[in-house]
Amino acid sequence: xxxxxxxxxxxxxxxxxxxxxxxxxxxxxxxxxxxxxxxxxxxxxxxxxxxxxxxxxxxxxxxxxxxxxxxxxxxxxxxxxxxxxxxxxxxxxxxxxxxxxxxxxxxxxxxxxxxxxxxxxxxxxxxxxxxxxxxxxxxxxxxxxxxxxxxxxxxxxxxxxxxxxxxxxxxxxxxxxxxxxxxxxxxxxxxxxxxxxxxxxxxxxxxxxxxxxxxxxxxxxxxxxxxxxxxxxxxxxxxxxxxxxxxxxxxxxxxxxxxxxxxxxxxxxxxxxxxxxxxxxxxxxxxxxxxxxxxxxxxxxxxxxxxxxxxxxxxxxxxxxxxxxxxxxxxxxxxxxxxxxxxxxxxxxxxxxxxxxxxxxxxxxxxxxxxxxxxxxxxxxxxxxxxxxxxxxxxxxxxxxxxxxxxxxxxxxxxxxxxxxxxxxxxxxxxxxxxxxxxxxxxxxxxxxxxxxxxxxxxxxxxxxxxxxxxxxxxxxxxxxxxxxxxxxxxxxxxxxxxxxxxxxxxxxxxxxxxxxxxxxxxxxxxxxxxxxxxxxxxxxxxxxxxxxxxxxxxxxxxx
Amino acid sequence: xxxxxxxxxxxxxxxxxxxxxxxxxxxxxxxxxxxxxxxxxxxxxxxxxxxxxxxxxxxxxxxxxxxxxxxxxxxxxxxxxxxxxxxxxxxxxxxxxxxxxxxxxxxxxxxxxxxxxxxxxxxxxxxxxxxxxxxxxxxxxxxxxxxxxxxxxxxxxxx
Numbered sequence: 157x158x159x160x161x162x163x164x165x166x167x168x169x170x171x172x173x174x175x176x177x178x179x180x181x182x183x184x185x186x187x188x189x190x191x192x193x194x195x196x197x198x199x200x201x202x203x204x205x206x207x208x209x210x211x212x213x214x215x216x217x218x219x220x221x222x223x224x225x226x227x228x229x230x231x232x233x234x235x236x237x238x239x240x241x242x243x244x245x246x247x248x249x250x251x252x253x254x255x256x257x258x259x260x261x262x263x264x265x266x267x268x269x270x271x272x273x274x275x276x277x278x279x280x281x282x283x284x285x286x287x288x289x290x291x292x293x294x295x296x297x298x299x300x301x302x303x304x305x306x307x308x309x310x311x312x313x314x315x316x317x318x319x320x321x322x323x324x325x326x327x328x329x330x331x332x333x334x335x336x337x338x339x340x341x342x343x344x345x346x347x348x349x350x351x352x353x354x355x356x357x358x359x360x361x362x363x364x365x366x367x368x369x370x371x372x373x374x375x376x377x378x379x380x381x382x383x384x385x386x387x388x389x390x391x392x393x394x395x396x397x398x399x400x401x402x403x404x405x406x407x408x409x410x411x412x413x414x415x416x417x418x419x420x421x422x423x424x425x426x427x428x429x430x431x432x433x434x435x436x437x438x439x440x441x442x443x444x445x446x447x448x449x450x451x452x453x454x455x456x457x458x459x460x461x462x463x464x465x466x467x468x469x470x471x472x473x474x475x476x477x478x479x480x481x482x483x484x485x486x487x488x489x490x491x492x493x494x495x496x497x498x499x500x501x502x503x504x505x506x507x508x509x510x511x512x513x514x515x516x517x518x519x520x521x522x523x524x525x526x527x528x529x530x531x532x533x534x535x536x537x538x539x540x541x542x543x544x545x546x547x548x549x550x551x552x553x554x555x556x557x558x559x560x561x562x563x564x565x566x567x568x569x570x571x572x573x574x575x576x577x578x579x580x581x582x583x584x585x586x587x588x589x590x591x592x593x594x595x596x597x598x599x600x601x602x603x604x605x606x607x608x609x610x611x612x613x614x615x616x617x618x619x620x621x622x623x624x625x626x627x628x629x630x631x632x633x634x635x636x637x638x639x640x641x642x643x644x645x646x647x648x649x650x651x652x653x654x655x656x657x658x659x660x661x662x663x664x665x666x667x668x669x670x671x672x673x674x675x676x677x678x679x680x681x682x683x684x685x686x687x688x689x690x691x692x693x694x695x696x697x698x699x700x701x702x703x704x705x706x707x708x709x710x711x712x713x714x715x716x
Numbered sequence: 717x718x719x720x721x722x723x724x725x726x727x728x729x730x731x732x733x734x735x736x737x738x739x740x741x742x743x744x745x746x747x748x749x750x751x752x753x754x755x756x757x758x759x760x761x762x763x764x765x766x767x768x769x770x771x772x773x774x775x776x777x778x779x780x781x782x783x784x785x786x787x788x789x790x791x792x793x794x795x796x797x798x799x800x801x802x803x804x805x806x807x808x809x810x811x812x813x814x815x816x817x818x819x820x821x822x823x824x825x826x827x828x829x830x831x832x833x834x835x836x837x838x839x840x841x842x843x844x845x846x847x848x849x850x851x852x853x854x855x856x857x858x859x860x861x862x863x864x865x866x867x868x869x870x871x872x873x874x875x
Binding site for chain 1 (some may be wrong): 773775777778779803804806807808809810811812813814815
């Protein structure tokens with residue numbers, strides 16, 4: 157393959173010539189000589205045909221003394237395959253055998269191929285880059301059929317080289333996660349004066365960011381990796397070089413002898429999500445010690461964007477509550493809504509290496525964060541010593557406990573983990589049924605469950621109880637009680653509250669105990685009938701808060 | 717037009733405490749505020765102190781039941797109890813009965829919300845006397861004695 161350049165020093169029209177190619181198979185090729193003086197000769201739009209034994213070969217030759225570059229595309233019905241920018245050294249010719257191009261399934265950067273079923277189409281190319289006002293390229297297509305003894309040559313031009321525009325694709329995502337990466341590429345398109353758009357063509361770009369909240373690696377290249385480094389808004393630019401500017405006056409195409417830059421840019425927000433404690437302390441990926449009952453106030457903090465977190469889901473292992481509110485009339489445990497942006501909770505049980513997880517969505521991005529707690533819990537024991545049920549005629553009572561000693565003595569031993577401190581208290585719930593028979597034979601009942609009398613039951617390390625029934629209630633002067641029964645069941649809770657603001661009481665141990673008795677009173681003597689009581693009941697570990705909605709002292713005596 | 721009358725009443729509060737010979741316990745009653753407006757909580761702090769030289773026991777059930785209250789208005793008339801107060805005294809049961817050991821000099825303090833027990837819904841000056849039954853011998857409940865705190869004064873003003 158050769159290129160022939162014929163130079164004439166004579167006047168215009170003083171030289172006439174023609175060029176023929178003679179193939180060994182006997183087919184001659186008429187090779188037209190083209191005037192290289194026109195800008196539009198640096199473009200080409202040729203038909204191609206590869207059906208039957210037709211072949212189409214396209215030649216693009218650098219006719220200058222400098223490096224030249226072109227782009228092109230092979231069009232067919234239903235699609236096209238882009239020919240990425242290609243440089244030609246002075247005198248070099250690019251050859252495209254369309255039959256071979258199709259059969260070898262040549263693929264462009266977008267993955268396009270000419271389907272094997274395609275037999276006709278168009279080959280389109282244009283000069284690219286800076287020409288310095290010179291004419292650099294010429295081209296033609298040669299279509300031939302040995303069987304049909306046909307040889308044709310095409311050197312059709314577009315009126316003028318197109319305008320080259322740059323593009324970043326995929327678009328810079330609106331959100332890029334800190335320390336995460338996204339990939340994008342630089343592309344060019346050729347915009348012809350008749351509205352035809354050719355491309356995209358793979359382009360090399362110099363990538364830059366402003367500000368430098370994002371890492372780009374490598375650069376320059378066609379495809380870059382964007383890695384978020386610091387939260388904040390950031391714009392990414394791809395500079396794809398300069399292009400020669402051409403003008404069309406309606407008749408001819410001219411080189412404007414200047415250049416324009418080709419670039420594109422897009423902006424993003426490098427975003428991070430943090431788990432913050434107490435509204436300000438970043439505890440993401442941190443590990444800290446905590447103690448049961450301590451308030452843990454976590455919330456989601458989005459950085460680098462005004463977008464709000466959505467689809468929030470917390471995971472908080474262990475036994476935990478949203479609070480504990482107690483009074484003499486009610487004791488309730490607060491529940492958690494793990495979809496809330498903020499979580500204020502209290503652990504009730506202990507355990508190391510508890511990972512509190514957070515998943516949420518910011519814009520299109522999914523975040524997953526965690527923070528770790530080593531939750532400490534006091535070790536505690538509660539031992540009891542019980543007495544006996546006794547009748548006291550002078551006091552007109554039947555009591556559990558001779559008082560002294562008490563009916564049941566509760567002794568707590570609590571060891572608070574090193575580095576923490578706190579207080580203990582007792583809460584007792586009671587389910588009581590008491591009956592009495594008046595002198596007129598009418599039975600009355602006093603029954604119901606709830607808090608035992610006061611909250612808290614007692615506010616120090618040890619306590620006791622000596623419940624009783626009385627045949628001579630002072631407030632019921634004149635009321636004569638001749639018989640009584642009692643069946644009380646109790647749950648005594650040892651509670652702990654760590655030092656520090658906003659801590660709550662959490663249970664450590666629970667003792668279930670009961671007593672029952674029946675007796676009569678004749679006005680002078682109380683006679684104890686049957687009786688029963690727990691004997692030195694043991695405390696058991698519990699993480700269930702005591703709960704009540706009423707005070708047992710709101711029970712009233714009612715006739716049965 | 718709603719006429720709001722503000723009564724400017726000098727706070728009158730007599731700190732109230734009395735020693736009961738032979739028992740070793742001293743009872744005192746002090747309103748937490750010498751003057752409260754109608755409807756405001758009237759919190760009365762009642763303290764039982766061991767003034768003897770040995771440890772003594774008291775039994776704590778419900779503060780409202782453990783103590784007796786005499787509340788009189790400026791004319792000396794007894795202030796009636798509220799329905800809540802009457803119900804409480806009529807129905808309270810000893811499910812909680814804590815024996816409290818008071819070492820010499822130690823005291824046990826409780827707070828009673830008095831306006832829940834008595835109809836203190838009129839402005840005026842009130843005299844309050846608090847009493848408590850305690851064991852005399854400290855050997856058991858078979859021999860009880862009533863100890864009394866000095867009378868204290870509280871002023872209730874209009875809103």
